[in-house]
Amino acid sequence: xRHIIAVLLENEAGALSRVVGLFSQRNFNIETLxxxxxxxxxxxxLTVTTSGSDRVIEQITKQLNKLIEVVKLVDLTExxxxxxxxxxxxxKATGQHRDEVKRTVDIFxxxxxxxxxxxxxxxxxxxxxxxxxxxxxxxxAYVLETVRTGVSGIARGDKVLSL
Amino acid sequence: MEMLSGAEMVIRSLQDQKIEYxxxxxxxxxLHIYDALAQQEQIKHILVRHEQAAxxxxxxxxxxxxxxxxxxxxxxxxxxxxxxxxxTAFMDSIPMVVLCGQVPSTLxxxxxxxxxxxxxxxxxxxxxxxxxxxxxxxPGLIKKAFYIASSGRPGPxxxxxxxxxxxxxxxxxxxxxxxxxxxxxSPATRGHSGQIKKAVELLLSARRPMIIVGGGTxxxxxxxxxxxxxxxxxYPVTTTLMGLGGFPASDPLWLGWPGMHGTYEANTALxxxxxxxxxxxxxxxxxxxxxxxxxxxxKIIHIDIDPSSISKTIAAxxxxxxxxxxxxxxxxxLLAKTDRVPDAEALSEWWSxxxxxxxxxxxxxxxxxxxxxxxxxxxxxxxKVTKGDAxxxxxxGQHQMFAAQYYKFDKPNRWINSGGLGTMGFGFPAxxxxxxxxxxxxxxxxxxxxxxxxxxxxxxxxxxxxxxxxIVCLNNQSLGMVRQWQDMNYxxxxxxxxxxxxPDFHKLTDAYGHKAITVKTEAELIPALEEAFALKDELxxxxxxxxxTEHVYPMLVPKASMRDMWLSKTERT
Ligand SMILES: Cc1ncc(C[n+]2csc(CCOP(=O)(O)OP(=O)(O)O)c2C)c(N)n1
Ligand SMILES: [Mg+2]
Numbered sequence: 001x002r003h004i005i006a007v008l009l010e011n012e013a014g015a016l017s018r019v020v021g022l023f024s025q026r027n028f029n030i031e032t033l034x035x036x037x038x039x040x041x042x043x044x045x046l047t048v049t050t051s052g053s054d055r056v057i058e059q060i061t062k063q064l065n066k067l068i069e070v071v072k073l074v075d076l077t078e079x080x081x082x083x084x085x086x087x088x089x090x091x092k093a094t095g096q097h098r099d100e101v102k103r104t105v106d107i108f109x110x111x112x113x114x115x116x117x118x119x120x121x122x123x124x125x126x127x128x129x130x131x132x133x134x135x136x137x138x139x140x141a142y143v144l145e146t147v148r149t150g151v152s153g154i155a156r157g158d159k160v161l162s163l
Numbered sequence: 164m165e166m167l168s169g170a171e172m173v174i175r176s177l178q179d180q181k182i183e184y185x186x187x188x189x190x191x192x193x194l195h196i197y198d199a200l201a202q203q204e205q206i207k208h209i210l211v212r213h214e215q216a217a218x219x220x221x222x223x224x225x226x227x228x229x230x231x232x233x234x235x236x237x238x239x240x241x242x243x244x245x246x247x248x249x250x251t252a253f254m255d256s257i258p259m260v261v262l263c264g265q266v267p268s269t270l271x272x273x274x275x276x277x278x279x280x281x282x283x284x285x286x287x288x289x290x291x292x293x294x295x296x297x298x299x300x301x302p303g304l305i306k307k308a309f310y311i312a313s314s315g316r317p318g319p320x321x322x323x324x325x326x327x328x329x330x331x332x333x334x335x336x337x338x339x340x341x342x343x344x345x346x347x348x349s350p351a352t353r354g355h356s357g358q359i360k361k362a363v364e365l366l367l368s369a370r371r372p373m374i375i376v377g378g379g380t381x382x383x384x385x386x387x388x389x390x391x392x393x394x395x396x397x398y399p400v401t402t403t404l405m406g407l408g409g410f411p412a413s414d415p416l417w418l419g420w421p422g423m424h425g426t427y428e429a430n431t432a433l434x435x436x437x438x439x440x441x442x443x444x445x446x447x448x449x450x451x452x453x454x455x456x457x458x459x460x461x462k463i464i465h466i467d468i469d470p471s472s473i474s475k476t477i478a479a480x481x482x483x484x485x486x487x488x489x490x491x492x493x494x495x496x497l498l499a500k501t502d503r504v505p506d507a508e509a510l511s512e513w514w515s516x517x518x519x520x521x522x523x524x525x526x527x528x529x530x531x532x533x534x535x536x537x538x539x540x541x542x543x544x545x546x547k548v549t550k551g552d553a554x555x556x557x558x559x560g561q562h563q564m565f566a567a568q569y570y571k572f573d574k575p576n577r578w579i580n581s582g583g584l585g586t587m588g589f590g591f592p593a594x595x596x597x598x599x600x601x602x603x604x605x606x607x608x609x610x611x612x613x614x615x616x617x618x619x620x621x622x623x624x625x626x627x628x629x630x631x632x633x634i635v636c637l638n639n640q641s642l643g644m645v646r647q648w649q650d651m652n653y654x655x656x657x658x659x660x661x662x663x664x665x666p667d668f669h670k671l672t673d674a675y676g677h678k679a680i681t682v683k684t685e686a687e688l689i690p691a692l693e694e695a696f697a698l699k700d701e702l703x704x705x706x707x708x709x710x711x712t713e714h715v716y717p718m719l720v721p722k723a724s725m726r727d728m729w730l731s732k733t734e735r736t
Contacts, residue, residue, distance in 0.1 A: 010347055014282055014294070023285050046505035046634040055474070068311060071347040163346065 002031070003057050004083055004153040006161055007046040007064060007073040011037055015069040019046060022067065030051065032085070032128075032150030043071065043163075047152045049128075049139040072161060080156040083127045088113070089135070090144040101138065102148050106133045119144065129152075165411075167337040169298030170195035170329035171264065172630070176490035178205050179339040182233050184224070184599065185209070190237025191277060192264030195329035208698040209599070209628060212620040214241050217619070219589050220451040220596030222257050223556060227597045228578045231258035231312045235665050238264040238326075239277030239340060243284065247586060249319045250288040251462030254583025255405060256382055258317035262287075262309045265294070267327040273477075279333030281323050289449060295328045299335040310343040315350025316469040317382060351468060356493065360618035362440070362481045363462045363497045368439035372398045375421065377392045377584065378405030379443015379467060380487050382598040386410065386575040388491035395498055396505060399517055403444050405582040418429020418517065419526075423719045424564045427524035427728060427736070432517050432662065432718070433458050434726040440464045442485045446477040447583070466490050493652035498696035508601030524717060524730050526568060535686060535710040538562060538637045542569035545635060547691040553605035554597045556632075558590030558614030561643035564715040566609040588617030594632040595621060605633070605696060612665055612706075620674035625702050633695050634704045639711040640665060647714045651729075677702040 009015050016035060023030050027052060031042035050060060056072040057075065064070050076083070093101045096122075105112060110128065125133055129150060134144060144156050155161070167175060173196050177185065186209045189197045211217040221232025236245050237335075241642045242263040263285055264451075266275040276433040285292050290309050293304045308320040366372065380389050386409045392699040393400045393416050400410045401421045410417055419426030422435055428557075433439065439461045445449070450456045456475050465479035466487055483490055526537045542565050545553075557563040557568050572578050579597065581589040594608035615636055625632065629661045645660040672679035678701050682691045688707070695703040720727040720735070728736045 013326075017283070018286060022284055055478075057472060058477060066469070066471055068345070068348050 001057075002049060002051045002077070004076040004081065004151060005050065005061065005064070005073060006076055006153055007048070008071045008161060009035075009044045009046055010069040010071060010141070011042050011044045012069060015044070016046070017068050018067050018069060019048075019064065023050075025065060026059070034150040034152055040163075047150070049151045056057070057131065058107070062160050063075065071163065074155070074161050076153045076155055078158065082152050082156060083153040084125055085128055085131055085151045087124045087146060087148045088136075089122050089124065089146045091120050091138060092142045092144060093124060094118045097142070098141045101142065104125055104137050105120075108135065108137070148158055164336045164338065166334040167197050167201070167330065168195070168334050169295070169301050169324070170199040170331060172298065172301040172335075172337055173305070173324070173329065174199045174203060174206065174301045175337060176339055180305065180309055182206055183469055185233040185235050186596070187213055187219045187235030188214050188237065190241045190264060191344065192238040192266060192326045193241075193262075193324075195331055196262070196264070196324070196688045197327065198331070205559070208235070209624065212623050213618065214244035215248050215588065216592035216595075216618050216621045216624070217499055218245050218261065218585075219251065219592035220257070220599070221259050222248060222252045223259050223593030224594035224600055225252070225259055226255075226593075227554060227576050228600060229382075229576070230676045231260055231309055231317075232596065234259065234261040236263055237277070237329040238281070239279045242279055246284060246288065248506060248589075249321065250450050251422075251581050251584045251589060252319040252679045253288045253290070255378060255581065256317050257319070258312040259319040259456045260312050261319060261321045261322050262304070263321055265325040268296075268325040269326065269327065287319045288319070289321050290316075290683045292321040292323065294323040295325060295620050298328045298330075298333060299547045301328065302337060302339045304525040304736055305344070306340045307343050311348065313417070316379075317373060323553060324499045328622055334584070344390065347701070350545075351485045351488070354466065354483040354490040354493065358481055358483045358494045358633065359490060360671070362483060362689060363494055363501070365438060365462060365464060365481060366396065366440060366494075367501070367503045367505055370506055371435060371437040372505075373433050373439050373461070374398050374400045375433075375439060375441040375444045376400060376402040376406040376409040377442060377444025379445075380402065380406055380409040381443075381575040383443055383468065383487035385442065385487035385491050390414070392491055392495055392498075395495065397510065399432060399514070401425070401433065402579070403450060404567055406444060407567060410576045410720065411573040412571035413573050418521075420567065421725070423452075424568065425450075425719075426526065426714050427717050427730060428517060428520040430717070430725045430728060431459070431520045434724055436514075438462050438464070441465075442470070442491065443473045447473070448476070451476060451586070452719045452725055455723050458725060464484045465467050489535055494626065528716075531710055534684060536682070536688065536707065538565040538639070538709045538713055539569050540685065541637060541688065541707055541709065542566050542609070544692055545609075545687050546570050548689065549605050549607065554594070554601065554605050555575070556580070556590050556594035556597060556606065556608050558610040559585045559644075561639070561647065561715050561736070562609055562611045562614075562637040562711070564644075565637070568715075587614040590614060590735070591618050591632075591634065592621055592633070595625060595630050598630050598632045599628070608632055608634045610634060610636050611643060612636055612640065613642045613666070616666075622672070622677060622702075626676050633700050634702070636668065636704065636706050637709050638665075638668070638706055639713070641711050643711070643713075644715070646711075650714065668704060672704040677704060679704045679706060682707040
């Protein structure tokens with residue numbers, strides 16, 4: 001099963017390499033990884049999506065917790081949560097197809113953020129499934145380039161991940 | 164406030180940490196530190212002949228004393244030479260602090276002379292590592308390093324020190340912190356009392372119980388408590404290779420050790436048990452054999468300070484995260500309070516079953532009629548001559564297994580071996596590290612002619628510092644353990660396992676100014692050992708020629724369960 005693990009990490013040189021190293025060293029897989037400083041400049045927040053059996057996921061969280069620079073972590077998929085990913089995508093947009101692309105972008109509530117006579121550059125935010133669905137709807141033949149940020153996640157309701 | 168250079172801070176911090184010995188080797192990037200070292204007397208430095216030996220000395224000191232060992236090496240090759248020793252300590256959860264020089268911070272990343280990214284190289288084999296960014300950080304980082312290395316599940320910590328952090332003329336305020344607190348690191352100080360209660364209930368309702376005492380029992384200084392618990396309940400005990408001595412081998416409750424070369428009775432009893440209490444053992448593959456066939460009827464109570472060791476390979480029914488000692492003290496308190504006792508009839512049936520299993524193999528081996536000594540004989544003689552009270556520091560191979568099987572340890576911290584990494588070359592420097600700190604104790608390196616040659620240069624260090632260890636070399640003229648596998652799995656094709664052109668160990672020992680004794684027959688064995696141990700102040704190398712065809716048994720049949728064993732070359736369970 002797919003899991004989204006959110007980690008608060010000391011914002012120190014080398015801390016990220018320990019996390020990434022751990023995954024390869026122990027043969028865990030990483031699907032996406034995002035990291036940025038938080039409002040507290042001494043902490044970074046990292047979101048990793050991974051998949052594996054319950055036993056593997058248990059090991060991943062335990063091994064992450066064991067890293068000295070990991071301050072706290074939560075497996076968001078254990079509860080209600082919100083997940084978002086942003087994609088910038090360059091699409092061929094010529095002739096009659098140009099309107100079709102625009103309509104699809106609207107349906108997915110994306111925004112066209114740059115235009116040339118033959119290209120739309122689109123920004124789209126959603127969960128992984130929505131971004132995948134958009135690419136499917138557009139048709140891969142029209143996709144020139146994509147860049148995705150990877151998943152960020154946060155728990156719903158009162159739960160907060162903080163010190 | 165006192166003003167010190169970074170180099171002086173390194174040495175002063177070690178003094179304030181009450182460090183007596185450091186082991187190391189100088190080089191360009193640590194010259195400032197060595198200069199500060201030369202200007203004081205409190206800390207003694209042991210100059211090894213290869214950095215790997217420095218790490219094993221520090222490691223073995225830690226294994227014997229429970230206190231972290233300290234290593235000082237230069238950047239680049241000095242640091243990479245230390246990596247094997249760091250990894251050895253990491254695998255066996257041994258506290259150690261390794262100070263590595265580094266090129267000046269202004270040159271890092273430019274492939275400077277003797278630059279190695281030691282933070283990157285060591286990362287997978289350390290508990291943690293630090294790079295010094297400013298000289299004033301040095302005391303705090305050293306304090307943290309000792310704290311991390313020796314608390315929770317112990318392990319090695321590396322500090323990478325760029326040369327410009329130690330410049331003698333750059334002085335900063337020195338202050339050695341009294342204590343450390345880290346928001347991101349707080350190892351458990353006691354187990355969950357609900358879980359402990361559950362564990363005691365399970366223990367009391369067991370009909371075929373087994374207790375596994377692991378390395379964590381020794382590291383956690385919980386041998387006395389584990390022993391008391393087993394004796395209170397009258398339950399059988401097996402100690403893992405890392406846990407030898409954690410429960411006295413002379414106690415009738417002891418069944419030997421489990422796993423690949425464990426005893427028939429320990430392995431069979433585990434397989435048939437209905438409850439296993441594991442105290443600081445991590446169910447690694449050399450113990451469990453095929454995990455899906457592991458002890459099918461057993462429920463498992465698993466005490467470990469490291470949560471990630473629990474349910475990693477074998478799922479625990481009652482996990483208890485905490486230090487073995489405090490958890491066992493709580494268990495003993497609960498047992499003292501309860502009126503419940505284990506089912507006496509079931510237990511006596513279990514014991515009579517176990518006693519039958521004990522008859523089946525019982526550590527027997529066959530003597531040679533061709534006059535060649537058997538390795539088992541040698542270890543038994545060693546046990547006799549040292550009255551079972553020596554520190555046995557082993558290398559890796561068949562001799563290691565024989566030493567572990569035939570030397571019976573009654574005390575913890577006496578059996579010192581590289582269990583997790585299996586590092587050939589560990590034994591000799593390990594013995595040196597122990598002897599240095601326990602000059603009055605008998606300290607023996609049990610080795611093979613293969614392993615010994617991986618760190619024999621330390622003969623020279625022993626001359627320099629008068630370290631009179633005794634070396635018992637089980638010379639089978641082959642990489643015996645490799646040869647055994649080739650006999651069993653590769654139709655006896657001895658690919659590269661025969662060590663041709665062995666040195667004349669007698670002359671070699673002589674060249675370094677030590678004493679050698681060659682033993683070829685049974686009649687020579689005991690007198691040679693007695694002579695060696697009578698020479699209190701001399702290093703003695705015993706070159707003991709043994710039967711090269713001997714195999715280690717019992718041996719678990721690969722990919723099978725714990726009860727599937729070879730008991731000799733021809734007998735299988
Ligand atoms: C550094 C290292 N290299 C290789 C091995 C693999 N290995 C394990 S035991 C062994 C043979 C050891 O030979 P020796 O020291 O003579 O001991 P014996 O088995 O003959 O008693 C080897 C090569 C190892 N454990 N460590
Ligand atoms: Mg050999």
